[in-house]
Amino acid sequence: MTRGAYVYNLGQVPYVEAWDLQRSLAAAVSQGAIPDTVLLLEHPPVITLGRRADEGELHVPDGAEVEIVETDRGGKSTYHGPGQLVCYPIFDLTRHGQDVKRYCRDLEEALIRTLGAVGVEATRIEGLTGIWVESPPRKIASIGVHITKWVTTHGYALNVDLDTAPFTEWITACGLADASFTTIARELGRPLSVDEVRPHAAAALEEVFGLSFEEIPAEEGAGLWPQPLHERLTAKPTGASSAGQTVGVEQVTAR
């Protein structure tokens, strides 16, 4: 049985703006106002510091054009930039077995299936976070998740086609001093756009989490907050979702 859910393809969004949106959507999902919702997007260059990040992990060269943001997600530091598919599932885990470990495994499984669909064989490595290509091990996707009252925020970042130098030259990404990083494009030996990977990512999430997505289109050029995002989300019937009744905009606005 599948459950109705929303997927939102947002293009490039500044990190803090997407974070605000996640928190707002998490409040709506938590109240049952909207079904599980997935944000698929890219970020302009940004280094995010998880709650376990150490100061020594940062070694950004002078003049580098990159934003640095402290976040509430788990994990250490990581880098996001154009050419990386970022996926933020805002899921109410009470609808998915209420099991943290299972959610982690399922998110990893969705990544492995996404990569398989574009021709990259990837795997988990016991004890390490994220998804890897072997051998030697090369990290291709990072995972960092926060849970509040069983509702998830943050998610994964999949390296599609970008320069991986910032992972090692600007930070000690994920706290892994000797790790090497790779991209789908590098593994396939050809350029690849995030647009080509995004449908596979959505399909994998549908399969693994038993969801049926309804795509909510982003409004071109309006940015996230000027457009009536919440109004559109909350006004839509939840379809096959088990989510409850819709509520007004004012009830789901977190800030």
Added chain:
Amino acid sequence: MGLVPLTVVANPVEAEMIRSLLSTEGIESLVKQTNFGAGIMDGMGGGPQEILVDPADLESARELLTPQE
């Protein structure tokens, strides 16, 4: 009284997820790398993590983390 083990999880990200969930329920916790994880892939941190809580919170923490079918 010292802290008691609540659970062991596969890696630091999973540990932080559980800690964030516990925190929103008002349960403080600590995370400790297990001996099993030490030295896993030279130079790479990580490995299984043990989550510790106050004995007074153990039962409610266990209940919170029990998967629902």
